[in-house]
Amino acid sequence: MTAANDPTAADPDRATLDRLWARGTAFLGCPMAILGGAMSWVSERHLVSAISNAGGFGVIACGSMTPDMLAKEIAATQAMTSKPFGVNLITMHPALDDLVRVCLEAKITHVVLAGGIPPGSAVKAVKDGGAKLIAFAPALVLAKRLVRSGADAIVIEGSEAGGHIGPVSLTVLAQEILPHLRDVPVFVAGGLGRGDAILAYLEMGASGAQLGTRFAAAKESIAHPNFKKAFIRANARDALPSVQLDDRFPVIPVRGLVNEGTKAFMRHQAETRDKFQSGELTKETAQLAIEHFWAGALRRAVIDGDIEKGSVMAGQSVGMVGAEQSIAEILQELVGQATAALAARRQAA
Numbered sequence: 001m002t003a004a005n006d007p008t009a010a011d012p013d014r015a016t017l018d019r020l021w022a023r024g025t026a027f028l029g030c031p032m033a034i035l036g037g038a039m040s041w042v043s044e045r046h047l048v049s050a051i052s053n054a055g056g057f058g059v060i061a062c063g064s065m066t067p068d069m070l071a072k073e074i075a076a077t078q079a080m081t082s083k084p085f086g087v088n089l090i091t092m093h094p095a096l097d098d099l100v101r102v103c104l105e106a107k108i109t110h111v112v113l114a115g116g117i118p119p120g121s122a123v124k125a126v127k128d129g130g131a132k133l134i135a136f137a138p139a140l141v142l143a144k145r146l147v148r149s150g151a152d153a154i155v156i157e158g159s160e161a162g163g164h165i166g167p168v169s170l171t172v173l174a175q176e177i178l179p180h181l182r183d184v185p186v187f188v189a190g191g192l193g194r195g196d197a198i199l200a201y202l203e204m205g206a207s208g209a210q211l212g213t214r215f216a217a218a219k220e221s222i223a224h225p226n227f228k229k230a231f232i233r234a235n236a237r238d239a240l241p242s243v244q245l246d247d248r249f250p251v252i253p254v255r256g257l258v259n260e261g262t263k264a265f266m267r268h269q270a271e272t273r274d275k276f277q278s279g280e281l282t283k284e285t286a287q288l289a290i291e292h293f294w295a296g297a298l299r300r301a302v303i304d305g306d307i308e309k310g311s312v313m314a315g316q317s318v319g320m321v322g323a324e325q326s327i328a329e330i331l332q333e334l335v336g337q338a339t340a341a342l343a344a345r346r347q348a349a
């Protein structure tokens with residue numbers, strides 16, 4: 001390529017950004033190392049193809065889909081984009097092996113295994129099938145173990161994120177993991193809403209970033225208008241983790257917008273605990289009653305628009321959702337903020 005036809009020649013800051021995330025773009029096979037984090041009910045054909053068509057990397061959220069449903073969703077997405085995209089599978093799905101097979105038969109290039117340490121059989125199937133495996137690491141020791149067992153890339157997701165979360169913030173995870181894990185690309189996630197913040201993590205050694213919340217409210221997202229409006233109105237402090245009332249009955253923390261449902265969940269935990277204490281419920285049935293409280297609740301919020309009783313999963317980055325923008329606008333804004341930060345620094349030097 002000559003200087004005359006190199007698009008980055010006129011923009012030294014974009015060239016710097018492209019150099020900083022080169023490992024990520026090469027791994028994903030797209031021009032921007034920004035993954036659209038899989039969001040159950042939200043990350044379907046429309047959002048995923050829009051992200052990939054705009055230069056990012058879309059990821060289908062399989063969630064609780066059956067293998068047949070996933071096969072249809074992949075085919076529909078492939079009909080809407082010729083660009084690469086991934087599929088996120090939850091490791092505790094009872095049909096995990098079949099879901100992996102569906103991905104491989106559809107020639108999916110990147111499989112994300114989420115929701116716990118992936119079983120060896122699924123790791124082997126993904127790798128033997130020729131797809132790249134992306135896994136989540138909540139600590140350095142687990143990141144290293146995942147890489148030894150075959151993960152081709154790692155996502156480190158801080159507790160600022162929307163949805164199911166771990167206990168540690170991205171600021172701390174990044175310091176714990178980025179300086180010590182160089183074998184594979186590492187993507188940062190959780191609370192990211194601006195390009196200059198992504199830039200800072202790239203400079204620490206990340207290869208790219210994964211965002212969910214900002215994309216959920218995009219024009220191309222099929223989320224109900226009520227869901228998007230709630231995102232546009234909310235501040236960072238409105239996106240809180242679910243609270244566990246009694247440590248005998250564990251609750252996996254989920255970050256979302258506080259609403260009637262979150263208050264009812266507290267009452268439900270208290271009533272269930274009381275029933276256990278009075279002997280009306282066994283420990284096991286009480287635990288199940290607590291776990292089942294939120295069944296179907298994300299769908300109620302995302303698809304039906306019930307943002308009062310449904311589960312409005314959102315990251316702290318929700319405070320940076322200011323309008324219903326197109327995916328292309330969001331991606332351009334993120335790149336623009338990163339390159340503006342680089343330009344300001346270059347001009348000050």
Ligand SMILES: Cc1cc2nc3c(=O)[nH]c(=O)nc-3n(C[C@H](O)[C@H](O)[C@H](O)COP(=O)(O)O)c2cc1C
Nearest residue numbers: 037038039040114161162163190191212213313315
């Ligand atoms: C509504 C919603 C649903 C989500 N569902 C999933 C999911 O099904 N699987 C998954 O691995 N992560 C899920 N996530 C997490 C995202 O993939 C992503 O990592 C996270 O949103 C990043 O943090 P951010 O929201 O601050 O951008 C979800 C997040 C949101 C907001």
